[in-house]
Structure formats: structure tokens, C-alpha cells
Amino acid sequence: MTEQIALIDSCKLRLHEQYEIRRVDEVFQSLQNEKILKNPIIVVKMEFGLNYLILDGVHRFLSLTRLGYTQIPCQILEQKDFILQSWSHVVEYGDWVESLSDKVEKYNGAPESESEKIRIWVGNNHDHREIWATKFPPSSIHELVTEWNEITSLYINRYPLTRVEHPFVSMAGENKIIVQYPSLQFDEIIQLVREGCVLPPGVTRFIVHHKFENVNIRLSELDRSQFLEESSLQLK
Known part of the structure; x- marks a missing residue:
């Protein structure tokens, strides 16, 4: 089966945790210099609306939006695809x-x-x-x-x-x-996001059973100007 990564509008992506300013600066600088996104953002579709929850890659996501990209490469998971623990x-x-x-x-x-x-x-x-x-x-x-x-x-x-x-x-x-830090239940995190709350940075740990890594997506393939519907990006 051909593997694909979905391109999702940045406005549909939700954060469940805060971020570290230093790490955003580091990732932003790396993306700006290399012009390659090595790993996609890992998300799961939320039960309400058309939004997605970012499980892993919040610093990559923020760096991409800081560079002006609105179409974000994401690996979409179902809840059975990961285990939630804590760092x-x-x-x-x-x-x-x-x-x-x-x-x-x-x-x-x-x-x-x-x-x-x-x-x-x-x-x-x-x-x-x-x-x-x-x-x-x-x-x-x-x-x-x-x-x-x-x-x-x-x-x-x-x-x-x-x-x-x-x-x-x-x-x-x-x-x-x-x-x-103790572990939370996933439905507790969803509840918090629904109510507009976020956790501290780097506390939740999602263990993904099959994670796309080192896919090396060229930033030139991402459209900065058009606001497209959800689409897909073919892996090389």
C-alpha cells in the first residue's frame, strides 16, 4: 500500500501543551537553513468538529507557521495507534x-x-x-x-x-x-483542549506504533499562498 502524509490547514490543528521558546527557535533555524522537514507532525482527529490534535511535533508546527506555511504535513493516527505515557x-x-x-x-x-x-x-x-x-x-x-x-x-x-x-x-x-509527572488519560487531554486549557511543555509522551521518520519533505513542495482543502503529499 502506498504511504501518504496528509496536508492539513494550520487552522485545524490544536495544541494540548505549551512549547519551549528555545526549541522553537532551534527548529525554526534548522528549517530555514536546510529547507527540509525530516518528520511530519503527528496528529489524531478529535471527536468534535474537523480539528486535529497535535500529539508530537508542536515545535515543528510552530516553526512552519512562523515561516509562513499554512499547509502542514501530518501523519494522522487513530487512538489505537498510540500509547499515552508521561516524560x-x-x-x-x-x-x-x-x-x-x-x-x-x-x-x-x-x-x-x-x-x-x-x-x-x-x-x-x-x-x-x-x-x-x-x-x-x-x-x-x-x-x-x-x-x-x-x-x-x-x-x-x-x-x-x-x-x-x-x-x-x-x-x-x-x-x-x-x-x-504522572500520566493522564487521553480523554482527559481531550477534555482540557475542548475547554481551552493546555498542559506544560514536554510532559506528555505518545508512543506511536508506526511513525513516519526521515521522510525529508522539501519545504518548496508546501504552498505558502493558497489556503487549500485537506490534501495529500506523496512520499518519495
């Missing part, structure tokens, strides 16, 4: 840690209990590590998003961070903090 953040130690004091407390519960809490590993130069957690489980999905945004706002776009799949306590060294 953990390994962040440099800084003054932002002091601002956590009113949001967290030393964690004494079992990891499998109160799984909706954010857990934070803190290390010091004596190789001793403590686990902190948010003080109270959120009472609603909106309270959870507010809590996540408050914590990530302390370090996103301010300190270098690395997203990791499976954090190890050993990663929490003298100058590193691990922030582990």
Missing part, C-alpha cells in the same frame, strides 16, 4: 528549587499510591537523595493542570532540562533535580 524532567539545580517549598513536602507514601502526585528527587553532595511530592492530590483535572503549570514555570525556558522516559534516582546528583 520526567531532569533539570539543573537553581534558585527555582527554593520556590518549591510551599508546593511540596517530603514524600513518605508508596510510589504506587497517590499516583496523581508529582514526585521530585533532590540530591546533594553527600550522595543523599530525598523524594518530595506535591502536598495534596488535585481535586480536579483543572487543578492538576494549574499545579503542573506552576511547577514547570519555575524552570521551563530558564534552566536546561532533559526529558527522560524512565527516571532513575541516581540521576539526581548534586546539580540535578528529577521531576516526575
Whole structure:
């Protein structure tokens, strides 16, 4: 079967998470220099309207629109095509840690209990590590998003961070903090988007069973001027 990537109007694409300014600048510069989109934006059609939810590639999408493109190459998935998990953040130690004091407390519960809490590993130069957690489980999905945004706002776009799949306590060294976010259900994300809410950047992790990679779409193939209906782009 011939593989195709759909071209979707940018106005039909919805974000479920915020973005990192530094990463948008980096991707924008790369696209501007290379004039090649290596990987399409990964989306799933939403249950209401004609919109699509971006699962992966928000920085590529924003960079393309910044360059003036309205037709965005997308790989369209169904919900059965992916698994939703979460990323953990390994962040440099800084003054932002002091601002956590009113949001967290030393964690004494079992990891499998109160799984909706954010857990934070803190290390010091004596190789001793403590686990902190948010003080109270959120009472609603909106309270959870507010809590996540408050914590990530302390370090996103301010300190270098690395997203990791499976954090190890050993990663929490003298100058590193691990922030582990719990996973959400996909219908919770849809609910948030429907209500105009977005999650912090780099928290959700979508594992796609079959992802188009290294397709190398030339930007010259994308029309900047015409606002076309959904069409398709043949892979080379």
C-alpha cells in the first residue's frame, strides 16, 4: 500500500501543551537553513468538529507557521495507534528549587499510591537523595493542570532540562533535580483542549506504533499562498 502524509490547514490543528521558546527557535533555524522537514507532525482527529490534535511535533508546527506555511504535513493516527505515557524532567539545580517549598513536602507514601502526585528527587553532595511530592492530590483535572503549570514555570525556558522516559534516582546528583509527572488519560487531554486549557511543555509522551521518520519533505513542495482543502503529499 502506498504511504501518504496528509496536508492539513494550520487552522485545524490544536495544541494540548505549551512549547519551549528555545526549541522553537532551534527548529525554526534548522528549517530555514536546510529547507527540509525530516518528520511530519503527528496528529489524531478529535471527536468534535474537523480539528486535529497535535500529539508530537508542536515545535515543528510552530516553526512552519512562523515561516509562513499554512499547509502542514501530518501523519494522522487513530487512538489505537498510540500509547499515552508521561516524560520526567531532569533539570539543573537553581534558585527555582527554593520556590518549591510551599508546593511540596517530603514524600513518605508508596510510589504506587497517590499516583496523581508529582514526585521530585533532590540530591546533594553527600550522595543523599530525598523524594518530595506535591502536598495534596488535585481535586480536579483543572487543578492538576494549574499545579503542573506552576511547577514547570519555575524552570521551563530558564534552566536546561532533559526529558527522560524512565527516571532513575541516581540521576539526581548534586546539580540535578528529577521531576516526575504522572500520566493522564487521553480523554482527559481531550477534555482540557475542548475547554481551552493546555498542559506544560514536554510532559506528555505518545508512543506511536508506526511513525513516519526521515521522510525529508522539501519545504518548496508546501504552498505558502493558497489556503487549500485537506490534501495529500506523496512520499518519495
